[in-house]
Amino acid sequence: MTKHALSTFIVLAGLSAGPEFQAAAQGAETCKVVRPLDGQRLLRRMTLDLRGVTPTYEEARLQEGRADLPESAVDAALATDDFRGVMRKYHQAMLWPNVSQADLSPDPFKLFAYEFGPDDFVYFSFVRAVFSRTISGALYNPCKNEPARFDADGNIIADPYIVNGETVAWQEGYVMVEPYWAPGTQVKVCGYDAQPALSAPACSGAPERYPFLAPSCQAIGDYAAATRTPFTNQPLDCSGPFAIFAPGCGCGPNLRFCTTPETLATIQQSLLDQELGLIDGVIRDDRPYTDVVLSKVAPVNGPLAHYLRYQSRLSTDLFGDPDAGLPLPPELNYSSPPGQWVNVTRGGRHAGVLTTPGYLLRFQSNRSRAHRFYNAFECSSFIPAGSLPSPFEPCSKHEDLTKRCGCDACHLQLEPMASHWGRFSEYGFAPIDDRTYPQFVGAGCTAPFESVERLFRCSRFYKIEAVGEEIPFQYNLNAYVFRTPAEVANIEAGPAHLAEQAIASGSFATCTARKLWTHLMRRSPSADEEATVIPGLAQDFKDNGYRLKRLVKRIVLNPAYGRAQ
Amino acid sequence: MNQLSRPPREKLMLSTRSLLMLASLLVGCTAEPLAPPPPPPAEVARQVLPPMPEGHPDVAALSVLSRGTRRMSVEQLERSLDSIGQLPPGSVKLPDSLALTLGRPDFLQVTEETLEPSPLFMKFMMDLGGIFCSNVSDGDPARPVEQRVLTRFSNRDENLRYLVLRFTGIEGAAADPYVERLRPVFEQGRGGAKGEASGWQAVCLALFTSPEFLLY
Numbered sequence A: 001m002t003k004h005a006l007s008t009f010i011v012l013a014g015l016s017a018g019p020e021f022q023a024a025a026q027g028a029e030t031c032k033v034v035r036p037l038d039g040q041r042l043l044r045r046m047t048l049d050l051r052g053v054t055p056t057y058e059e060a061r062l063q064e065g066r067a068d069l070p071e072s073a074v075d076a077a078l079a080t081d082d083f084r085g086v087m088r089k090y091h092q093a094m095l096w097p098n099v100s101q102a103d104l105s106p107d108p109f110k111l112f113a114y115e116f117g118p119d120d121f122v123y124f125s126f127v128r129a130v131f132s133r134t135i136s137g138a139l140y141n142p143c144k145n146e147p148a149r150f151d152a153d154g155n156i157i158a159d160p161y162i163v164n165g166e167t168v169a170w171q172e173g174y175v176m177v178e179p180y181w182a183p184g185t186q187v188k189v190c191g192y193d194a195q196p197a198l199s200a201p202a203c204s205g206a207p208e209r210y211p212f213l214a215p216s217c218q219a220i221g222d223y224a225a226a227t228r229t230p231f232t233n234q235p236l237d238c239s240g241p242f243a244i245f246a247p248g249c250g251c252g253p254n255l256r257f258c259t260t261p262e263t264l265a266t267i268q269q270s271l272l273d274q275e276l277g278l279i280d281g282v283i284r285d286d287r288p289y290t291d292v293v294l295s296k297v298a299p300v301n302g303p304l305a306h307y308l309r310y311q312s313r314l315s316t317d318l319f320g321d322p323d324a325g326l327p328l329p330p331e332l333n334y335s336s337p338p339g340q341w342v343n344v345t346r347g348g349r350h351a352g353v354l355t356t357p358g359y360l361l362r363f364q365s366n367r368s369r370a371h372r373f374y375n376a377f378e379c380s381s382f383i384p385a386g387s388l389p390s391p392f393e394p395c396s397k398h399e400d401l402t403k404r405c406g407c408d409a410c411h412l413q414l415e416p417m418a419s420h421w422g423r424f425s426e427y428g429f430a431p432i433d434d435r436t437y438p439q440f441v442g443a444g445c446t447a448p449f450e451s452v453e454r455l456f457r458c459s460r461f462y463k464i465e466a467v468g469e470e471i472p473f474q475y476n477l478n479a480y481v482f483r484t485p486a487e488v489a490n491i492e493a494g495p496a497h498l499a500e501q502a503i504a505s506g507s508f509a510t511c512t513a514r515k516l517w518t519h520l521m522r523r524s525p526s527a528d529e530e531a532t533v534i535p536g537l538a539q540d541f542k543d544n545g546y547r548l549k550r551l552v553k554r555i556v557l558n559p560a561y562g563r564a565q
Numbered sequence B: 001m002n003q004l005s006r007p008p009r010e011k012l013m014l015s016t017r018s019l020l021m022l023a024s025l026l027v028g029c030t031a032e033p034l035a036p037p038p039p040p041p042a043e044v045a046r047q048v049l050p051p052m053p054e055g056h057p058d059v060a061a062l063s064v065l066s067r068g069t070r071r072m073s074v075e076q077l078e079r080s081l082d083s084i085g086q087l088p089p090g091s092v093k094l095p096d097s098l099a100l101t102l103g104r105p106d107f108l109q110v111t112e113e114t115l116e117p118s119p120l121f122m123k124f125m126m127d128l129g130g131i132f133c134s135n136v137s138d139g140d141p142a143r144p145v146e147q148r149v150l151t152r153f154s155n156r157d158e159n160l161r162y163l164v165l166r167f168t169g170i171e172g173a174a175a176d177p178y179v180e181r182l183r184p185v186f187e188q189g190r191g192g193a194k195g196e197a198s199g200w201q202a203v204c205l206a207l208f209t210s211p212e213f214l215l216y
Helices: A003-013 A019-025 A039-051 A057-063 A071-078 A081-095 A126-132 A214-226 A261-284 A302-311 A357-362 A366-378 A408-421 A452-461 A468-473 A485-493 A495-505 A507-521 A527-543 A548-556 B009-028 B059-063 B074-084 B096-101 B119-142 B156-168 B172-189 B196-208
Strands: A112-117 A120-124 A159-163 A166-171 A174-177 A187-190 A199-201 A235-237 A297-301 A341-345
Touching (some): A039 A057, A039 A071, A039 A548, A057 B156, A071 A081, A071 A548, A081 A261, A214 A452, A261 A297, A261 A302, A261 A357, A261 A548, A297 A302, A495 A507, A507 A527, A507 A548, A527 A548, B119 B196, B156 B172, B156 B196, B172 B196
Antiparallel strands (some): A159 A166, A174 A187, A199 A235
């Protein structure tokens, strides 16, 4: 802390009598005198660090007159739920949980409440409004505030909305729907948004009826025709990425495909809670800390189960196909009690937090996933050795970053690490299934395609149009391009292999000891401590089953922790 | 200018050097008196350090390391105020936007919690302290004695000691200087609109904004 900042306190408070504060306030040049902290202050320090709160009056009374910190007080603090909460914060600082930038719910599936009057609102989607109602003029036309009408075939009847003698939109009425987020209640939803169909024909309407959809229908239709892919009037999955091209698709039964701002926020929070909840379990049960990066068990709650069942496939960008390795408990649905988390055992290549959707969506490229792991669990970073050479140098033209000069210094190490996530989608969170998406696709990605979705996936996941150094890898899954045999083995093994390497080398234990020391001591280890204390802590951590609580206790009971400067 | 018409670089350098040499010779031959010698260097002021005070630790001990000092995080502050004020958990809750300003990371734009006790932080602490202490002071009389925060004891100094312990974890003889300083705070404060309550409010605010509370 700077002397200036400390002085700010003193000037404002005018109270402090402690020598360390007084000296700094007077701007005196003082040497860093280190002395043992009073017992009561030490209890306060430990309680704030391990429980995130100052001691209660009763705890302070028990400590009265004591100069030391009893081991039992540390044990008691470690046993609290507060400690789990503090460790959650600690891991947030390591894993940076935030998925607000991920397109979890595409705009056509976002419902908003349109208020016709006080306590009178209808749910509708702004973007679906453009594609289903608007002809010209204002874009975001809601439906009418009257019950929807249907023809004999059950189709919605829409009426023209005429301005100056010109039809600018078609408007239907609303229907009453029991939403998945509030079973037993009914809400008004615009007819087109409320459509319950599970599939509907693509681009089935007349172009003049859907002027904002028609150009896209035309473009995709032309491309589909060129690749002999069925599209126009073919049934589309209403929970799939092309659903918006089917005017007969809406939010599905009970609006299950759509979100409101509230349900979306709940799903975002659940994704983060799952990631951190996995760590909570390790801390609470004092399981080996290695489980954080290796465990197959992960908690799932109702909102998350609902999202993964019904909403994760809707985006054209974010890949969230069903994960065969993640069984969703059938008893969980969106309205399950908020605190109900069910542990499920994941299969496939899952490995602790490293393959949770929260982690994969926060770090959307395999390189960033590897880098965060490297930083959080091995205490290392990739820092360029210097500036890049001229782009006109021949070695700067390599497509393979492990060969491109200037980049190679980091990427020689980063690419093998990143390859461990090769079977998880970048900008997405779902595993890339081995059978659906083999390493080499060949004729599987040549015309004719079975569907536009297959065509789309082929261009997204495979190196179809390879050039230059990529040519030997044509028709390979992108993750395999430029990969050596050893790196291909990493792809097959998954992130657990990387974690196991870090554990076996000792870097995981050393990093954990160093990070916790830095966190609790509020400073990095000195050179001496780095050479003497940290290795001892790491070895003890390793020898005693990677118990984090034991490591925390050893640091808190270290004499340095009990000293004041 | 083409290559041939440009004078060679060596020739240019030579001519420049020659001019300089000529100039120095001319100066050397001038009849003007020489410049006065430079003044002697000023004496360096010596500060005589006082002897080590009694009880000063052995100099060798100065290399012994301790834990660093930091300020409480926003969450620690909220929870500690709940505890000190004997309020239900979650009673003290800073708005999210303010928490971000005070250093809570969003893990997107900001990934590290800022725990520097900046002037901005202190400004907010003054404001928060004002609200907290005022509310606690207003609510104290209605509470059972054993649940009071500012007026738990009938004796002024006992209350002061209690508050010093609760806010800072300082007790016994170490608390004496604090109690000494808080007495005039209380006495001056009681001249306020709410009488004694204003005095206790002032004490609460002094402790709230003290480094002994906010740093640990």
